[in-house]
Amino acid sequence: MRIHVLPLGLLAVAMISSCVPTNENEPQSGTAQPAVVKPSAKATEAQASVKATGGQWQGAEYPRQKDGDGRPDLFLLGDLGGTGNGFEAGEARTHLGDVDFSDRLHGWACGRSGVFKTSDGGLTWEQVKPAGDWKQIRAPGSNEVWLLQASDRPGIGKVWLLHSTDGGLTWNDVLHGKLGDACDLYARGSQCWVMCGPRSPGFRSRDSGQTWTEVDSQETLDWACRVALPTDPTNTAGVVAYALGKGRGQPVLGKSEDGGNTWTRLALPLGSNEDVARGCICFPTTSSGYVALGGSRILCTSDGGQTWQERKLPTSQGVIALWFDPTGRGFVSVDNSDMNHLREAVYRTLDGGQTWQPVLGGRKQILALCGRGRDQVWGVGTMPDRLPVAVVVILKPGGLN
Numbered sequence: 001m002r003i004h005v006l007p008l009g010l011l012a013v014a015m016i017s018s019c020v021p022t023n024e025n026e027p028q029s030g031t032a033q034p035a036v037v038k039p040s041a042k043a044t045e046a047q048a049s050v051k052a053t054g055g056q057w058q059g060a061e062y063p064r065q066k067d068g069d070g071r072p073d074l075f076l077l078g079d080l081g082g083t084g085n086g087f088e089a090g091e092a093r094t095h096l097g098d099v100d101f102s103d104r105l106h107g108w109a110c111g112r113s114g115v116f117k118t119s120d121g122g123l124t125w126e127q128v129k130p131a132g133d134w135k136q137i138r139a140p141g142s143n144e145v146w147l148l149q150a151s152d153r154p155g156i157g158k159v160w161l162l163h164s165t166d167g168g169l170t171w172n173d174v175l176h177g178k179l180g181d182a183c184d185l186y187a188r189g190s191q192c193w194v195m196c197g198p199r200s201p202g203f204r205s206r207d208s209g210q211t212w213t214e215v216d217s218q219e220t221l222d223w224a225c226r227v228a229l230p231t232d233p234t235n236t237a238g239v240v241a242y243a244l245g246k247g248r249g250q251p252v253l254g255k256s257e258d259g260g261n262t263w264t265r266l267a268l269p270l271g272s273n274e275d276v277a278r279g280c281i282c283f284p285t286t287s288s289g290y291v292a293l294g295g296s297r298i299l300c301t302s303d304g305g306q307t308w309q310e311r312k313l314p315t316s317q318g319v320i321a322l323w324f325d326p327t328g329r330g331f332v333s334v335d336n337s338d339m340n341h342l343r344e345a346v347y348r349t350l351d352g353g354q355t356w357q358p359v360l361g362g363r364k365q366i367l368a369l370c371g372r373g374r375d376q377v378w379g380v381g382t383m384p385d386r387l388p389v390a391v392v393v394i395l396k397p398g399g400l401n
Helices: 041-052
Strands: 002-008 011-017 074-078 098-101 107-111 114-118 126-129 134-138 145-150 159-164 172-174 184-188 191-195 203-205 223-228 241-247 250-256 264-267 280-282 289-292 297-301 309-312 319-324 330-334 344-349 357-361 365-371 377-382 390-396
Touching: 098 377, 107 134, 107 377, 114 134, 134 184, 145 184, 184 223, 191 223, 191 241, 223 280, 280 319, 289 319, 319 365, 330 365, 330 377, 344 365, 365 390
Parallel strands: 098 134, 098 365
Antiparallel strands: 002 011, 011 074, 074 390, 098 107, 107 114, 114 126, 134 145, 145 159, 159 172, 184 191, 191 203, 223 241, 241 250, 250 264, 280 289, 289 297, 297 309, 319 330, 330 344, 344 357, 365 377, 377 390
């Protein structure tokens, strides 16, 4: 496995490939290559330091990882290209907490460092909004974006849902004064949902935010903090939605097959003390889904939540974010925030979580994952350190296409 260190801003970009080593000055035949910048003295020194310290920044040397068709994976790691971070004058870009892409090229990311957009698949980023309490972001189209902002003490009137249809040039304040928390946000096509946890009802829209309806789960859920809408075209009964929350003091998954008008309660094999607020869910299809509640185990279903199986990660680190595609290929990021005891950061599975392989480790904490199709997944987060740096990860299973 080769690691190429390229200077970009203050954080190097590493290209991690499990290919058989080749001449580094010759691109592989038929494969597009990222522009290689000659490493600066600082980057070369940093690379030597990584090797000397056993790879705290990079982590372990991982075994060969290949996708189902045998092609090697390619991971690109970089930052936002800012200055500052304690080393130089300028704005420090230390944290990204969410990411979403409308297609393979156009994406958005947000966090305490600000709001950013890209038009080249995440290789370069343009700052759209300054540093602030930006919590969630969704991009239904290349120029359309929904953005959730919340103060340090959320409550009615302290959470804002912003909407732009011109690439972030202008913004509209939606549902003003009605949201109590910024727990989760979904926006695809004409569907838009915002979940607020126990502080206020959630809201849903079927017409791209022109009109809104409260999410009323008819006592199925006392409150909900996560929502997932499968996008498989085989579902013809209506818009299916899954909502994770609590009901009667127990973790509950609610299921609607008519766009949120009526709900069915799906019991989860979990204890009442599970931290639902830290949970995450992913339903790539109407029948297949995955639920994690902050621990190292993941629940999966193949029948729309009627039955569940446990998938255990080979670590005690808690799940932070997860993403799966309809074939059962998935990535899971885990808690790696302890800078004094760095471990793995991301695991991958090709069989729905039955087996796992670590694919990323060292000084990285990935806080959000987003995928578009089978060939590209993005992650954002931070580098745990006394002087943290925002991190962008481009995961290309099977290499560059």
